[in-house]
Amino acid sequence: MPVEFLNHLKAVIRERKNASPESSYTAKLFSRGTHKIAQKVGEEAVELVIEALSDNDELFKNEAADLLFHYLLLLENRGIDLDEIIAVLEERHSGKK
Ligand SMILES: N=c1c2ncn([C@@H]3O[C@H](COP(=O)(O)OP(=O)(O)OP(=O)(O)O)[C@@H](O)[C@H]3O)c2ncn1[C@@H]1O[C@H](COP(=O)(O)O)[C@@H](O)[C@H]1O
Numbered sequence: 001m002p003v004e005f006l007n008h009l010k011a012v013i014r015e016r017k018n019a020s021p022e023s024s025y026t027a028k029l030f031s032r033g034t035h036k037i038a039q040k041v042g043e044e045a046v047e048l049v050i051e052a053l054s055d056n057d058e059l060f061k062n063e064a065a066d067l068l069f070h071y072l073l074l075l076e077n078r079g080i081d082l083d084e085i086i087a088v089l090e091e092r093h094s095g096k097k
Pocket residue numbers: 009012013016023024025026027040043065066069
Protein backbone atom coordinates (compact mmCIF):
# COMPACT_ATOMS: atom_id res chain seq x y z
CA MET A 1 0.00 0.00 0.00
CA PRO A 2 2.66 2.65 0.85
CA VAL A 3 4.44 2.07 -2.48
CA GLU A 4 1.13 2.29 -4.37
CA PHE A 5 0.40 5.58 -2.67
CA LEU A 6 3.81 6.91 -3.67
CA ASN A 7 3.04 5.97 -7.28
CA HIS A 8 -0.34 7.70 -7.00
CA LEU A 9 1.33 10.83 -5.59
CA LYS A 10 3.85 10.78 -8.44
CA ALA A 11 0.97 10.68 -10.94
CA VAL A 12 -0.80 13.62 -9.22
CA ILE A 13 2.44 15.62 -9.23
CA ARG A 14 2.88 14.86 -12.95
CA GLU A 15 -0.68 16.10 -13.67
CA ARG A 16 0.04 19.34 -11.84
CA LYS A 17 2.90 20.05 -14.27
CA ASN A 18 0.35 21.15 -16.86
CA ALA A 19 -2.13 22.74 -14.46
CA SER A 20 -2.67 26.44 -13.96
CA PRO A 21 -0.32 27.96 -11.35
CA GLU A 22 -3.29 29.46 -9.53
CA SER A 23 -4.92 26.05 -9.14
CA SER A 24 -2.46 24.44 -6.72
CA TYR A 25 0.75 24.74 -4.68
CA THR A 26 2.43 22.07 -6.82
CA ALA A 27 1.45 23.72 -10.11
CA LYS A 28 2.70 27.06 -8.80
CA LEU A 29 6.09 25.59 -7.89
CA PHE A 30 6.43 24.03 -11.37
CA SER A 31 5.61 27.39 -12.93
CA ARG A 32 8.38 29.03 -10.88
CA GLY A 33 10.96 26.63 -12.29
CA THR A 34 14.02 24.64 -11.33
CA HIS A 35 15.67 27.30 -9.18
CA LYS A 36 12.65 27.64 -6.87
CA ILE A 37 12.02 23.87 -6.68
CA ALA A 38 15.69 23.18 -5.86
CA GLN A 39 15.60 25.95 -3.26
CA LYS A 40 12.55 24.36 -1.62
CA VAL A 41 14.31 20.98 -1.46
CA GLY A 42 17.24 22.68 0.25
CA GLU A 43 14.95 24.43 2.74
CA GLU A 44 13.03 21.26 3.54
CA ALA A 45 16.30 19.35 4.01
CA VAL A 46 17.52 21.95 6.49
CA GLU A 47 14.17 21.85 8.35
CA LEU A 48 14.47 18.05 8.59
CA VAL A 49 18.03 18.32 9.90
CA ILE A 50 16.83 20.75 12.58
CA GLU A 51 14.07 18.33 13.64
CA ALA A 52 16.58 15.46 13.66
CA LEU A 53 18.21 17.25 16.57
CA SER A 54 14.93 17.53 18.50
CA ASP A 55 13.00 14.74 20.20
CA ASN A 56 9.63 15.53 18.61
CA ASP A 57 8.81 12.58 16.34
CA GLU A 58 5.67 14.21 14.91
CA LEU A 59 7.58 17.28 13.71
CA PHE A 60 10.38 15.04 12.41
CA LYS A 61 7.90 12.92 10.41
CA ASN A 62 6.21 16.02 8.99
CA GLU A 63 9.49 17.51 7.84
CA ALA A 64 10.53 14.14 6.38
CA ALA A 65 7.25 14.10 4.41
CA ASP A 66 7.81 17.68 3.20
CA LEU A 67 11.27 16.73 1.96
CA LEU A 68 10.06 13.58 0.21
CA PHE A 69 7.25 15.53 -1.48
CA HIS A 70 9.57 18.26 -2.75
CA TYR A 71 12.18 15.65 -3.78
CA LEU A 72 9.52 13.98 -5.97
CA LEU A 73 8.75 17.40 -7.46
CA LEU A 74 12.43 17.97 -8.24
CA LEU A 75 12.65 14.58 -9.99
CA GLU A 76 9.49 15.25 -12.01
CA ASN A 77 10.76 18.71 -12.96
CA ARG A 78 13.97 17.07 -14.20
CA GLY A 79 12.02 14.42 -16.13
CA ILE A 80 13.51 11.59 -14.07
CA ASP A 81 11.33 8.91 -12.51
CA LEU A 82 11.84 7.73 -8.93
CA ASP A 83 12.27 4.23 -10.39
CA GLU A 84 15.50 5.42 -12.02
CA ILE A 85 16.88 6.46 -8.63
CA ILE A 86 15.82 3.13 -7.16
CA ALA A 87 17.63 1.42 -10.06
CA VAL A 88 20.84 3.26 -9.06
CA LEU A 89 20.46 1.99 -5.49
CA GLU A 90 19.73 -1.53 -6.75
CA GLU A 91 22.83 -1.47 -8.92
CA ARG A 92 24.98 -0.32 -6.00
CA HIS A 93 23.47 -3.02 -3.85
CA SER A 94 23.99 -5.80 -6.39
CA GLY A 95 27.62 -4.70 -6.83
CA LYS A 96 28.18 -5.44 -3.15
CA LYS A 97 26.90 -9.01 -3.27
N1 LIG B 1 2.04 16.12 -0.18
C1 LIG B 1 1.89 17.34 -0.43
C2 LIG B 1 2.62 18.35 0.29
N2 LIG B 1 3.54 18.25 1.27
C3 LIG B 1 3.89 19.51 1.57
N3 LIG B 1 3.20 20.39 0.80
C4 LIG B 1 3.25 21.85 0.82
O1 LIG B 1 4.60 22.25 0.92
C5 LIG B 1 4.65 23.49 1.59
C6 LIG B 1 5.79 23.42 2.59
O2 LIG B 1 5.66 24.39 3.55
P1 LIG B 1 6.58 25.70 3.56
O3 LIG B 1 6.18 26.45 4.77
O4 LIG B 1 8.00 25.32 3.41
O5 LIG B 1 6.15 26.45 2.21
P2 LIG B 1 5.16 27.65 1.96
O6 LIG B 1 5.29 28.68 3.02
O7 LIG B 1 3.76 27.17 1.71
O8 LIG B 1 5.75 28.16 0.57
P3 LIG B 1 6.84 29.28 0.25
O9 LIG B 1 6.10 30.26 -0.61
O10 LIG B 1 7.33 29.85 1.55
O11 LIG B 1 7.92 28.58 -0.52
C7 LIG B 1 3.27 23.73 2.25
O12 LIG B 1 2.57 24.73 1.52
C8 LIG B 1 2.59 22.39 2.09
O13 LIG B 1 1.19 22.50 1.89
C9 LIG B 1 2.42 19.70 -0.02
N4 LIG B 1 1.56 20.11 -1.01
C10 LIG B 1 0.88 19.15 -1.68
N5 LIG B 1 1.02 17.79 -1.42
C11 LIG B 1 0.27 16.80 -2.20
O14 LIG B 1 0.44 17.09 -3.56
C12 LIG B 1 -0.73 16.77 -4.30
C13 LIG B 1 -1.14 17.98 -5.11
O15 LIG B 1 -1.53 19.01 -4.23
P4 LIG B 1 -1.83 20.50 -4.72
O16 LIG B 1 -0.53 21.14 -5.01
O17 LIG B 1 -2.51 21.14 -3.55
O18 LIG B 1 -2.69 20.37 -5.93
C14 LIG B 1 -1.80 16.36 -3.28
O19 LIG B 1 -1.81 14.94 -3.26
C15 LIG B 1 -1.26 16.92 -1.99
O20 LIG B 1 -1.64 16.16 -0.88
